[in-house]
Amino acid sequence: MMSPLALQFYSLASDQQRFVVIRLLWKALDVWEQYNSPGTRPTYQESVSGSIQELDTDLPREALETILAGTDISxxxxxxxxxxxxxxxEDIQLPESAEFAYYAIYNAYRRYILLEPVEDKLLINQLLSSLPSEQAESAFCEALLAQSRTSG
Structure with missing residues (x-):
């Protein structure tokens, strides 16, 4: 059975859902940046070639900025x-919440910029899973409330 918050989200028009998703994306970005400060470049070893790669920690922020701009210039x-x-x-090991945040921002970018078919359920689950469990429901509720204030 679907939660009342999920039912409320799925009853919204697509532009209203996008508003809610963007509110949650900012929270996911905060989680990402708690673990990966902007401008840092942690490295990892690629298992196939053995090469050392740098993780671009600014990429999620730039992806979110691209979603807000509506066009990819980067x-x-x-x-x-x-x-x-x-x-x-599994060449990169991230804390679970940071990994969910990374995937959520990437999948939102895929959906809103590349116009790929990313399911609402996947996106919302990744966004909420990036947050501490005690904050997920209130964050979802706050995003829905903020959306209702903009359309009311």
């Missing part, structure tokens, strides 16, 4: 290619 899709593969190959 080559975000190309820049995400290697780190997404590295995450899937």
């Amino acid at each position: 080559g975000i899709a190309e820049r995400y290619r290697e780190p997404i593969v590295a995450l899937r190959d």
Whole structure:
């Protein structure tokens, strides 16, 4: 059975859902940046080639800025290619909440900029999973409330 908050979200028009998602993306970005300060460049070893790669910690912020701008001027899709593969190959080890934040921002970028079919349920689950469990429901509620204030 779906929660009342989820039902409320799914009853919104797509532009209203986007508003809620963007509110939650900012919270996910905060989680990401708690673990990965902007401008830092942690390294990891790629398992296939053995090469050392730098993780672009600014990429999620730039992806969110691209979503807000509505157009990609920074080559975000190309820049995400290697780190997404590295995450899937487990070459990069991130705290679970930071990994959910990274994937949520990437998938929102895919949905809103690349116009790829990313399910609402996946996006919302990743966004809420990036937050501490005791904050997820209130963050979702706050985002829905903020949306209702803009359309009311």
